[in-house]
Amino acid sequence: MKAAVTRAYGPPSVIELVDVPEPELLADDLLVRVTASPVTAGDSRMRALNVPRGFGLILRLILGWRRPRRAVMGMEFAGVVEAAGPGFAVGQRVFGITGLKGGCHAEKLAIAASGRVRAIPEGLSDAEAAGFFFGGLTALDFLTRQAGLEAGQRLLINGATGAVGSAAVQIGRHLGAEVTALCGPANVALALELGAHHAQGYDAPLPAGPFDVTMDCAGTLPYARAMPHLAAGGQLLVVVVASLAQQLGHSLRPRRNGHRLHVQTAVDSGPAMDRLIKLYRAGGYRPLVGAEFAFAEIRAAHALADTRHKRGAVVVKM
Ligand SMILES: NC(=O)c1ccc[n+]([C@@H]2O[C@H](COP(=O)([O-])OP(=O)(O)OC[C@H]3O[C@@H](n4cnc5c(N)ncnc54)[C@H](OP(=O)(O)O)[C@@H]3O)[C@@H](O)[C@H]2O)c1
Missing domain, CATH: 3.90.180.10 (Medium-chain alcohol dehydrogenases, catalytic domain)
Structure with missing residues (x-):
């Protein structure tokens, strides 16, 4: 073969x-x-x-x-x-x-x-x-197990049309969040098609928010940049870390200024696969x-x- x-x-x-x-x-x-x-x-x-x-x-x-x-x-x-x-x-x-x-x-x-x-x-x-599985399991794990995303929350997704981001837009929408997508200017229409309520190019200034959950799938939205746009009690999902030192820093000090950072590697177990398949069957992800x-x-x-x-x-x- x-x-x-x-x-x-x-x-x-x-x-x-x-x-x-x-x-x-x-x-x-x-x-x-x-x-x-x-x-x-x-x-x-x-x-x-x-x-x-x-x-x-x-x-x-x-x-x-x-x-x-x-x-x-x-x-x-x-x-x-x-x-x-x-x-x-x-x-x-x-x-x-x-x-x-x-x-x-x-x-x-x-x-x-x-x-x-x-x-x-x-x-x-x-x-x-x-x-x-790759993007879907990552998005599902960060949004649900790590952040506990709830209906009505305001969700910002950076890198919204990659494998992880495109899944996160759909899953966030399905769970009832108000989804704002950041992507390359050429991908704004695609982000809206995937289910984002709002979408803009990452060449424009960050939307003011505030956001209850911000998900960085591109590595360009570290805490210092995300912070002014996070709501009180807001959460930052760090899908891409900049360095091992940053990863350790986030793990050791996940709570800052009333915000919560999540950096755990996404779980890709059999039960997680079954949850994603169920979500697909319910129309929440493709x-x-x-x-x-x-x-x-x-x-x-x-x-x-x-x-x-x-x-x-x-x-x-x-
Ligand atoms: N922590 C975990 O457990 C875990 C699991 C899976 C993946 N990851 C990591 O997550 C990252 C994303 O994975 P993926 O599969 O979604 O990657 P991908 O398909 O290559 O997507 C990358 C995305 O980043 C966007 N992007 C590039 N430059 C940007 C910028 N300056 N500002 C905002 N967005 C920008 C791209 O948007 P445009 O195309 O519109 O420019 C694209 O949508 C990878 O680094 C991967 O290693 C982590």
């Missing part, structure tokens, strides 16, 4: 499409023929070791010191069951998360049937299923797919993810 192999950290050109053996199956494993997989901001950061200051050493310890230990990257997938396992039938459409184990940027993968794999609900294309590439064009997909200006999910189709 073909797989996208990354044998060094660096630009998209380090990725090579090569023939590799099919994955070996353990007792509980499904063999999945991958139909589509996203190239996320996380994939782009890991390939390039492009992480905020202080996180580089940690990432090398996790992923491999000189080169990625797991050469086939890709953390999420949509596909079709080719060899059945408990609870899944051959031919069934499935999607899921392998996380740091990677392996999704390949024509086939093995995943435990009891793990983070689910049947694709009605109405999602392969590309949408591939782009379902993944935005901004670009699709053939698997052979995976370098171009990474190059687009590297820009930090993609719309929604960028997906390769096998």
